Amino acid sequence: MTALASLQLIESKQTMQSTVPQSAVLSLSLTRFRNYQQLRLTLPAAGAVALIGTNGAGKTNILEAVSLLTPGKGIRHARVAEIDAQAHGISTGVWAIASVVQTHMGEVMLSTGRDAQAQEDKRVVMIDGKRVRGQGDLAPYLSALWLTPQLDQLLYEGNSARRRFLDRLVYGFESTHASRVLAYETSMSERNRLLKQGRMEDAWCSALEHTMAEKAVAIAAARIESLARIQQAMPEAAQEFPHAHMVLHGVAEDALQDGVSALDVEQLLRDMWRVQRREDGLSGRTQSGPHRAQWEVWHPAKQMESAQCSTGEQKALLLAVILAQAFACRMLTGRAPILLLDEVVAHLDGKRRAALFDALMKIGCQVWLTGTDAAQFSYLNGQAAFFHVENGSVRPF
Numbered sequence: 260m261t262a263l264a265s266l267q268l269i270e271s272k273q274t275m276q277s278t279v280p281q282s283a284v285l286s287l288s289l290t291r292f293r294n295y296q297q298l299r300l301t302l303p304a305a306g307a308v309a310l311i312g313t314n315g316a317g318k319t320n321i322l323e324a325v326s327l328l329t330p331g332k333g334i335r336h337a338r339v340a341e342i343d344a345q346a347h348g349i350s351t352g353v354w355a356i357a358s359v360v361q362t363h364m365g366e367v368m369l370s371t372g373r374d375a376q377a378q379e380d381k382r383v384v385m386i387d388g389k390r391v392r393g394q395g396d397l398a399p400y401l402s403a404l405w406l407t408p409q410l411d412q413l414l415y416e417g418n419s420a421r422r423r424f425l426d427r428l429v430y431g432f433e434s435t436h437a438s439r440v441l442a443y444e445t446s447m448s449e450r451n452r453l454l455k456q457g458r459m460e461d462a463w464c465s466a467l468e469h470t471m472a473e474k475a476v477a478i479a480a481a482r483i484e485s486l487a488r489i490q491q492a493m494p495e496a497a498q499e500f501p502h503a504h505m506v507l508h509g510v511a512e513d514a515l516q517d518g519v520s521a522l523d524v525e526q527l528l529r530d531m532w533r534v535q536r537r538e539d540g541l542s543g544r545t546q547s548g549p550h551r552a553q554w555e556v557w558h559p560a561k562q563m564e565s566a567q568c569s570t571g572e573q574k575a576l577l578l579a580v581i582l583a584q585a586f587a588c589r590m591l592t593g594r595a596p597i598l599l600l601d602e603v604v605a606h607l608d609g610k611r612r613a614a615l616f617d618a619l620m621k622i623g624c625q626v627w628l629t630g631t632d633a634a635q636f637s638y639l640n641g642q643a644a645f646f647h648v649e650n651g652s653v654r655p656f
Contacts, residue, residue, distance in 0.1 A: 281305060282401055282594050283625040284325055288357040291344040293320035294651040303644050304361050309636045310629045312648035318629040322599045324356050325627060328369050329403045330394045330437040339373045339380045362400045363594055369400060395441055398434040404581050405599035414565035414573045418553050425554045429485040431588040431596045436481050443474035447545050454540030468532045472525040478549045479511035488587045489580060496586030497579035499614030504559045509552030574606060585622045595624035604635045613638055
């Protein structure tokens with residue numbers, strides 16, 4: 260972390276006030292979304308939201324709806340058409356989400372859904388009733404982090420899912436990170452297409468590689484800075500969880516961390532891609548860049564890479580990372596991301612469960628939790644809004 264960022268973190272911690280507006284979903288309306296034909300919820304701006312119900316009742320569907328108010332494909336990484344409500348296996352119409360959210364800019368209405376007029380699998384996004392270019396425009400208004408059972412193997416599986424998770428950590432610090440990643444991937448896809456067709460004209464390729472290099476260095480620098488901030492916040496944010504040690508490797512990442520200037524790293528990437536054009540054309544993909552960076556998470560007490568840890572230890576490491584990110588965001592920006600924790604508490608012992616709830620209340624973010632047993636959340640009585648979820652309907656406890 261730079262000296263300036265470290266100083267900002269310390270100063271922000273000293274001046275953090277609970278009166279600063281937090282990111283929060285104040286109302287949520289679903290239409291033909293998964294197993295919900297119609298649903299409207301009114302929610303508290305602070306504290307926790309606990310969704311209690313049996314497996315398959317629709318708890319995770321509500322979390323997915325909240326996640327789709329931020330850039331990306333949500334917690335399930337689903338195709339747009341897959342989300343439509345179904346009856347007897349047949350779609351009952353296109354889905355839509357409408358929400359009033361509290362942001363640092365005041366209350367804003369965010370809406371999204373499947374575009375019924377488009378032939379392709381396209382998602383519409385509206386802000387205060389006006390259609391915007393795409394989901395990237397949601398980034399300045401809301402950020403969210405989540406932990407679901409599907410992520411239990413995140414630290415064991417390949418790097419693609421890890422990088423998506425890492426970039427979502429970065430969004431909380433830099434809302435423009437999403438647009439940089441999209442711009443990089445768009446230029447890279449165009450380069451791949453040209454090279455695969457055998458079109459290696461230097462002017463076209465160099466122009467694309469120039470854009471890629473510029474965005475790549477910004478992406479790598481944001482990832483490095485964000486991880487440093489999370490690492491520094493971890494001892495205080497996740498006291499009862501293993502303090503994960505994180506390492507980031509890649510061509511741009513390694514060079515920046517070795518002290519090479521941003522301009523020199525851009526030139527290094529352009530030179531590398533120029534040399535690799537023919538090989539990339541044959542393989543149909545760009546073989547080096549921030550899209551291939553490796554994010555490693557270690558259990559320091561055991562001196563063990565996370566892939567070698569048990570599932571329970573991996574979940575504890577991920578919780579530590581999420582708590583530290585939310586805590587660091589709260590200190591640096593005055594607002595924390597919304598946290599979506601799906602079936603998390605059932606796998607924690609009583610001590611860690613209490614520590615998790617204490618940490619969440621300390622951060623002061625809006626957190627959504629799901630579970631099958633309300634007793635698991637008794638620690639939050641008086642600090643959470645409880646809802647019973649059953650067969651596509653929701654009612655207050």
